[in-house]
Amino acid sequence: MQVCAAPPFAADHALSCDARWQPHDLLRLxxxxxxxxxxxxxxGSFERAPYAVVRRALAADGFVAIGLRGAERSQRYGTWVHQDDIETAVPPEALAQRSPLAERTALPAFTALAVLQRDAVGGDAVGPLAGFVWGPTGSTGFELASQAPTVTSSSDLDLLIRAPEKLSHHAAIHLLNDLRAVAQHAGIRVDTQLETPAGGIALAEWAAGKTRVMARHARGPQLIADPWAPVHGDA
Incomplete structure (x- = not known):
């Protein structure tokens, strides 16, 4: 976040994350x-689209860390919301088969998403995301949830893949290459994050075979060798 509000609770009360809301969920407030x-x-942004994204940060009981987005790329604001102000929550996977308004379908991010949607469903699903629980995030997910024009002709396609079980480096390389091929055909970039037991990691980093990868967690980012390794004690 470019700017972040001070939490409306004492710092020593920020001890947990409510499991009802996960990072990248979109909350209608x-x-x-x-x-x-x-x-x-x-x-003005909130009046246009009363949605916020859940961000990775510990909070006191009853509060959720959220991020707001404005019309410009630089307009990002981290703040907090009380659970009583949440109307509904939309996880990324609930948007996996949602379509934009008809006049927006030609935008490259939506064109690439449509290819992935088409190939990921049905008994003969053979696309790169077949068999995964996944969904769009970023500007694409925000527009699909809110119906507020957010995606531009240069927007990346941001994806989240639930990865509770270990994804081999070999499988990660193939998945990354397949997703990049779809995105490149549309003339954009794809940015894919794996949601692992240790937090969010970039698919590209895991596929690169690095000794350690950056895992983003509510307690802060950390470099780890295996995001699926059992954690002993308090993580």
Missing amino acids: HRLTQFDGEPAWVR
């Missing part, structure tokens, strides 16, 4: 509390 130092664009 009843209201948004205003904090000191809030950027000027936030109110």
Whole structure:
């Protein structure tokens, strides 16, 4: 986040994350509390689309860390919402087969997504995401959830893949190459994150066979060798 509000609770109360809401879930909100130092664009953006994304941060009981997005790429704001202000939650996988408004389908990110959607369903599904639980995030997911125009002609296609079981390096390489081929055909980039027991890791990093990869977790990022290794004690 470019700017982040101070939490509305004491720092030593930020001890957990409510399992009802996961990173990248989109929350439709009843209201948004205003904090000191809030950027000027936030109110207008929220009125246009009352949605926020769950971000990775510990919170006190009853609160969720969220991120808001404005019309510009640089307009990102991290803040907090009370659970009573959440109307609905939309996980990325709930958007996996959702379509944009008809006049928006020609945008490259939606063109690439349509290919993945077509190949990932049905008894003869053979596309790169067949067999995975996945969904779009970023601007693509936000627009599909809110129906507010967010994707541009240069937007990347951001994807989240649930990976509770270990994905081999060999499988990761093939998956990355297949996804890149779809994105390159549409003239964009694909940015895919694997949601592992240790947190979110970039598919590209895991496929590269690095000794350690960056895992993004609510307690902070950390370099680890195996995101699926059993964790002993408090993680």
